[in-house]
Every structure is written in C-alpha cells, then in structure tokens.
Amino acid sequence: MIDFQDLLNLVNYWVVIILMMVGFYIVIAQGNLIKKIVGLSIFQVSVFVFYISMGKVTGGTAPILDSKIELYSNPLPHVLILTAIVVGVATTALAMALVVRIHSSYGTIEEDEIQAIEHEEEDVAC
C-alpha cells in the first residue's frame, strides 16, 4: 500500500518529475523553435525546484547568524541554483537570439519547413 502521508511529503519531488517530463516532451515533440525553448525552460525550472526542495529543512528558517535561530535550511543548494538560474537565463536569451536570426534568414521558425529548405539547398549543391 502506498502511504498517503509519504506521497504528500514528497509532493515537491512529484512536481519536479512532472515538470521535467513535460518540458522534455515539449523539446522533443514540438516543431516550433520558440516552443522548444519554452520546453527547455520548463525542463530547467524543474531542476531549480529540485535543488530548492532538497535544501529545505522542515520548520527551518533562513540561515541568519543569530543566537535566536537554531533550525535553518541548507543555504548551499539555494545559492547553487542562483548560478544555474543565471545560466538558464543566458541560454534562453541566446536561443531566442538565434531564433530571431533563423527567422530573418529562413522566413520561418517551423523545424519541418526549415529542414525542407535545407534539403533543397543540398540537392542544388550536389
């Protein structure tokens, strides 16, 4: 039997897995280059949630150096994920910039149309 309480306690991790798979599926299944980036962002966000969840201590507060504070969450994963968020933002920005340039040189951002254009070019070249 699945313990319902356990299931509730792990709710963050369930959310992480669901977000991860949703994002991953969008990256693979979508042919629109912008939607792929959306999927990639969701995929990355799931990892942010994962790191933040693992640092949380039940009942713990922010780790401030004060004699009154005894129980606090682990700040390290939270700090790490700030870095990963920055990397994620940079990746999204770069991907968007590439899509803008792809659109201006191909006139489309649908993957199948771009592939058709590229195939034609290769046929001409041969």
Place this chain on the structure above:
Amino acid sequence: MLTSDPWLILLIVVPLMSAPVCVLIRNATAAWVVAMAVSWAVFAVSLKLLFKVLAQGEVIYRIGGWDAPWGIEYKLDILGAFVLIIVATVGAVVMPYAKKSVESEVPKERIYLFYTMLLLCLTGLLGIAVTGDAFNLFVFLEISSLSSYVLISLGRDRRALTAAYRYLIMGTIGATFYIIGVGLMYQMTGSLNIADLSTIMPAVADTRTVLAAMAFLTVGISLKLALFPLHTWLPNAYTFSPSVVTVFLAATATKVSLYILLRIFFTIFGEVDLFSTFPIQPILMSMALAAMFLASLSAIWQENIKRMMAYSSIAQIGYMVLGVALATESGLAGGIIHMFNHALIKGTAFMAIGAIIYSTGAVTLQDLEGIGKRMPLLMAAFIVAGLGLIGVPLTAGFISKWQLVTATLEADMWPLAALILLSSLFAVIYVWRIFEVAYLRQPAIGHKATKPLPLSMLIPTWALALASVYFGTHATFTIDLAHMAARQLMGGL
C-alpha cells in the same frame, strides 16, 4: 599540506578578464593581439604547471583561502595537466592561424566579438581541467558551451544558425542532466568537492539515488561528448562553423568532455566497484563500436570534406571511449593518449581544410580536383593527418591504436582488437577518396584563381602536422604521461 599555487587561478582569471577587454577595445586587430598574447601566456603557464605536477603529484589552489570541501578548490593532477596542455597547445597554435582565416570568413564589425567568444570558450575548457568542484565544473562547462554556440552561429552559411540552435538544445539538455546528477549526489553525500565525493561515495553507493545520479551524469556528458547515438548535433556544427572554430572545437571540446567522463567513472566513483555492479562496460563498448563503424561508414559517403572529417571525429571518439570502457590501466592510457594524438591529427586536418577554403572557397570533393598540384605544401600536411587517422606507423595515430590494441589483448578481448583494425580500413577508404581527388585527377579548366596562402596559416598547420609525426616517432614522453595519468586514476599512485 600543499600550499596554494596562484598560477592555477591566474590561468583562469586572465583569459576570463581579457574577454570583456576585447569587447571594450572594439577593434579587430587589437582584439586579435590580446587573444594571441593571452593564449600564448596560457600555454606557457600550462607547461610550467605540467612540470610542477610531474614533480610533486598535484597542484592546488584554495579559492578565498577556504579549505576543501567547504571552499572551491582548484586541483590539478596528471590527467588534468595533460588535458590542460591539449587545450592550451591548440589555443596557442590556432591563434596565429585565426587572423587571416577569421578576416575572410567573419564580417569585419564582428571580429572583436569573435575573439571575445573564443577567449571565453578557452576559459571554460581550461576551467574544466583545473577545477576540483563538481558544480564549478558545470559553470565552466556552460561557459564553454554557450560561447561555442555563438561561435558556430557566426559561420557564413545560414545553416550555421540551425546547427548552433540544435547544438544549443542538445547541449543544454546534457548540461541539465549533469546538474541533476550532481544534485542527486549532493543529496546523498552533502558534498560537491570531487575528492571528497570519492571518499564518501562507497558508503552510499548501493542506494538507488546514487545509481540514478550516475546514469544522469553519464548520459549528460555523453551528449556533450557526441558519443554515438547522441552525436547528431556534431556533423552540422562542425561543417558550417567558421574554420577556426571547427579546428578549435574539434581538437579540444570533445576531449574535455571525455575528461569529465573519466573523472566521473574513476575519481568520483573511483572507490566503488562500478564496472562490476553496473553494466557500464557492455553499454559503453557497444556505443563505442557503433561509433567506430557507423560514423566511419557515414564519413565514406560524404561529399563535403569538412563533414567527412566531422564524422571521422565521431568515430575517433569511439576509439577513446573504447579505451575507457576497458577500465584497465593500459585501456585508459590508450584512451588518454588518443585524446592528445587525435587533437594534433584533427587539428591539422581541419586547419588544412580551413586553408583550402581560404584560398579557393572549395569544400566539396568535386571542387578539390587536382588541389594537390595547386597547393602541394598544404595538401601534404593534410595527407600526414589522413595517415594519422588511419593509424599508419610513424604517425601519432599509430601510437594510439597500438596502445588500444595492446590493451584489448591484455584484457583478453581479441575480437575487439580485430574490430579496431577492421574499422581502420574504413579510414583508409575515406582518406583515399580525398587523396585520389587531390592528386590523381586533373584540375578542371576554368577554376577560379587561388588566393595565395599566407604563411601565418601554413606554418601552424605544418607545426601540428610535424608534431603528430614527432609524437608518432618519439612517443615515450606521451605514453609515460598517459600511463601515469591512468595509474593515478585507477588509484595506484
């Protein structure tokens, strides 16, 4: 306890800070001068560090004076120093070559940005080799990856854009898998320091979390490594990027990814008997063999020589991974030495192709008819590289293959030795195709006049070609180094 060596941090900080300097000066030639000075300084420091590592085993630097495992520690052992020297050598040789090639392939107003990105990419790759912290490694991995996406997108053909986009998607999935793996390991061990992880790991190795972490790390890095069947981003990325970028990435980026894989298997999980509890060996071996055969076969059918060499790179990655999969000292040494030798060989090949593009604009076999008579010196260098790819004696490629074949025989896996030799025959075929077109056919009448090749491009090409012959005939130093690195990885030193 070892004292901090400040050269280790300067090696990273100097190229990192010189990148924004290039943006500020906004001048193509000045940016090149900065990049040139930095890459040669990096080369000199790397050599110095290599000899220091050989003398005392390892070199460390504690950032901010914090002791490991609390602070981030930079730590260079023999394997790290070996990878560092590969990256630094290629960086130093490619810079003088870059000037003319970049001028002819990248719009003038973007050249200073090109060098900015090249320096950032160099920083990231050097950083991966020196860092002793698993999360810091992720940051460097993304510095080098993000800058290489930009570099690839600077190619003249518009297909460079889609190639960069595909690489970005695949690369980001790979890097994200890597941080998932690091996160899972942190959950179980509470540590990010690679040396610390390796001491804690045996206690938690049986948990499913750690196994999941290992799987995520392996798949993530295999994506970056372009291990078959996760290689699909590579051929287009190498084919359509500017020549200099192809040379630089082909000779360094995949090697550095292989280094990360070695670190995961043999340092982080070094104390765990990973290969007997988990079927890594058959998985890696079948991927490696598939890469060796299928990628070589694809290479044979290519009309574009840049793409042909890109497929050949995927096949060569197969040889390196095969050495790693043997998980014996001589197998690892074979993989490690092939990292270095392949960097020299593929560097030469792509530099020669870049020079052909510079003077004739040709990349397809058809356009290369009789090129051996028009550019004899350059094509001779290319043929040296081609012989290296096949593994002909007296070239560096022979040393790698010899080492790999010996390792498979030592491990009692003689069918693998036969397969290595058999797959080399495919290399004979695609190198022969180029040779035949270049030397045995008459140049078509009405060819465009060739631009004279500047010495700044010919000399670096020949420098790498001669180096690959030198290390094919005087291999003691590299073989010893690879064996020492392998021994250190296997925990015997």
